[in-house]
């Protein structure tokens with residue numbers, strides 16, 4: 001297969017796509033404190049970053065789950081006290097917070 005680009009599938013510049021943070025608010029994550037996590041994000045707004053509530057992200061039991069788009073970075077067992085670090089390091093600094101990554105999708109090597 002060649003490595004040419006196809007005009008019908010244009011390359012998307014990830015910098016041009018706004019960041020979106022999805023915080024699961026479904027039953028299991030909510031029992032684990034997801035409402036407080038969402039509130040912690042709402043208290044620290046970042047220009048150009050949209051924070052939204054999400055329905056189940058399919059990873060129940062590892063919550064509260066947080067998904068950062070468009071780069072598909074997953075964070076698990078997020079605590080409200082960890083949100084300022086995530087905001088500072090990932091949303092502003094563009095560096096993943098290694099110790100908070102969800103091991104299933106971001107295995108540590």
Ligand code: FES
Nearest residue numbers: 024029057059060
């Ligand atoms: S309830 Fe949050 S991932 Fe399913």
